[in-house]
Amino acid sequence: MKSYWTIVYGCQMNERDSEIIAGLLEERGYTRAPALEKADVIILHTCCVREKAENKVYGKLGQLARLKSKNPDLIIAVGGCMTQQPGAAEEMRQKAPHVDLIYGTHNIHELPNLLERVSFLRQPVASIWDTEGEIVEGLPHRTAGGVKALVTISYGCNNFCSYCIVPYVRGRERSRRPEDIVKEVQELVDDGVLEVMLLGQNVNSYGRDLPGEIDFARLLEMVNGIEGLRRIRYMTSHPRDFTLDLIRTLSRLDKVCEHVHLPVQAGSNRILELMNRGYTREDYFVLVDNLRRHLPGVSITTDLIVGFPGETEEDFAATLDLVERVQFDNAFTFMYSPRRGTAAAGLPGQLPLEVKKERLQRLMELQNRISRAKNEALVGREMEVLVEGTSENDPTQLSGRTRTHKLVHFPGSQELIGKLVQVRITQAQTWLLKGEVVA
Numbered sequence: 001m002k003s004y005w006t007i008v009y010g011c012q013m014n015e016r017d018s019e020i021i022a023g024l025l026e027e028r029g030y031t032r033a034p035a036l037e038k039a040d041v042i043i044l045h046t047c048c049v050r051e052k053a054e055n056k057v058y059g060k061l062g063q064l065a066r067l068k069s070k071n072p073d074l075i076i077a078v079g080g081c082m083t084q085q086p087g088a089a090e091e092m093r094q095k096a097p098h099v100d101l102i103y104g105t106h107n108i109h110e111l112p113n114l115l116e117r118v119s120f121l122r123q124p125v126a127s128i129w130d131t132e133g134e135i136v137e138g139l140p141h142r143t144a145g146g147v148k149a150l151v152t153i154s155y156g157c158n159n160f161c162s163y164c165i166v167p168y169v170r171g172r173e174r175s176r177r178p179e180d181i182v183k184e185v186q187e188l189v190d191d192g193v194l195e196v197m198l199l200g201q202n203v204n205s206y207g208r209d210l211p212g213e214i215d216f217a218r219l220l221e222m223v224n225g226i227e228g229l230r231r232i233r234y235m236t237s238h239p240r241d242f243t244l245d246l247i248r249t250l251s252r253l254d255k256v257c258e259h260v261h262l263p264v265q266a267g268s269n270r271i272l273e274l275m276n277r278g279y280t281r282e283d284y285f286v287l288v289d290n291l292r293r294h295l296p297g298v299s300i301t302t303d304l305i306v307g308f309p310g311e312t313e314e315d316f317a318a319t320l321d322l323v324e325r326v327q328f329d330n331a332f333t334f335m336y337s338p339r340r341g342t343a344a345a346g347l348p349g350q351l352p353l354e355v356k357k358e359r360l361q362r363l364m365e366l367q368n369r370i371s372r373a374k375n376e377a378l379v380g381r382e383m384e385v386l387v388e389g390t391s392e393n394d395p396t397q398l399s400g401r402t403r404t405h406k407l408v409h410f411p412g413s414q415e416l417i418g419k420l421v422q423v424r425i426t427q428a429q430t431w432l433l434k435g436e437v438v439a
């Protein structure tokens with residue numbers, strides 16, 4: 001019997017893919033290895049959204065080369081977004097000749113067969129599909145277990161934001177049929193899941209490619225009707241496609257959590273236009289106002305890019321100003337990283353690293369101050385927390401999240417893991433709330 005180990009980089013799309021790969025392998029009799037060093041097959045699920053993500057993968061492959069020289073039977077497989085880029089497989093073969101199998105994002109269901117081919121041929125194999133096939137439903141999956149689960153509602157992306165590689169490596173947007181999604185959520189709930197995260201690169205455009213009246217709001221209504229399910233999250237929302245109808249629906253549905261991840265990317269209209277985002281800062285302000293009006297207590301988080309080609313000090317000041325005005329609960333901040341084949345990579349005015357670093361620093365300082373102030377305002381409040389486990393650093397502390405997606409640590413017995421509890425917030429930090437269970 002063979003054992004496998006998976007290493008996942010990047011976003012929840014990859015996390016979900018690796019759950020399916022684990023399911024496919026276990027169906028063929030593989031078992032999860034107790035440790036990386038013990039595995040017969042090591043699978044890397046890669047990300048290429050920024051250069052740094054790719055460097056991490058090559059760093060890891062360097063370490064694995066040493067493992068492979070000790071154990072020549074070890075099979076190393078690399079898939080995910082990075083290998084799906086044109087020319088990436090050839091490049092990987094040169095830079096990391098010890099990789100046995102390279103596959104892409106559109107053919108993960110082929111993985112068990114490809115691994116057999118590698119063992120049989122005893123030579124490296126590469127299989128990457130140029131385009132997305134039909135959605136393959138009913139694949140087995142092995143989730144991390146527990147009370148939370150990821151559910152993909154759509155694959156790919158049609159937006160072609162000028163900086164972004166995702167549409168090239170994940171293909172065109174394809175929505176899963178609502179009945180398949182509802183069935184999957186129902187099965188998860190039957191297995192004890194209380195919270196689902198509905199995943200898509202742009203959940204707001206869900207259903208546009210399906211026949212009939214279905215859209216994201218209708219899908220949420222259907223999922224909200226599943227008995228036993230307690231919380232619904234969704235990611236990612238695109239500001240351009242967030243309609244008032246959807247906001248009204250969100251406010252009616254009791255299971256949908258009061259958290260919106262709403263990437264704005266930049267605060268300057270000139271840069272937003274160059275990014276091909278399809279909204280202005282003024283549109284964004286209106287949307288935030290509507291969200292806060294209809295969803296009391298909603299937390300709003302975002303993604304921001306600094307150092308986009310041609311970004312002036314004035315453009316960057318507009319980003320700082322937007323962040324100050326909106327008061328995000330939290331933000332993921334990134335330095336622009338040119339991606340081969342994207343429109344922005346060919347724009348003039350690429351900025352030096354020092355400028356990007358300096359802007360990132362200023363942006364992070366501002367956001368950290370805001371995050372902390374937002375958290376401090378919660379001290380004394382009672383909040384519902386879904387307990388996910390114990391804190392990594394302190395096993396006496398339980399760890400979970402509020403409906404607004406705030407991380408909370410509090411002392412309590414292990415029996416509370418997997419349960420919804422009321423917690424009073426006693427202390428606030430930038431990234432963390434501390435509290436105590438309300439009797």
Ligand code: SAH
Nearest residue numbers: 049163164201236263303304334335336337
């Ligand atoms: N579909 C989602 C997220 C996609 S990638 C969305 O539309 O928001 C996650 C984040 O990575 C993006 O929101 C963006 O902030 C960042 N990102 C994408 N491409 C990037 C690039 N080339 N350089 C720096 N950051 C990038």
Ligand code: SF4
Nearest residue numbers: 157159160161164166
């Ligand atoms: Fe990339 Fe834009 Fe699609 Fe998000 S919406 S995945 S940033 S192209």
Ligand code: F3S
Nearest residue numbers: 010011047048049081
């Ligand atoms: Fe996700 Fe990275 Fe691919 S962000 S979709 S794993 S390029």
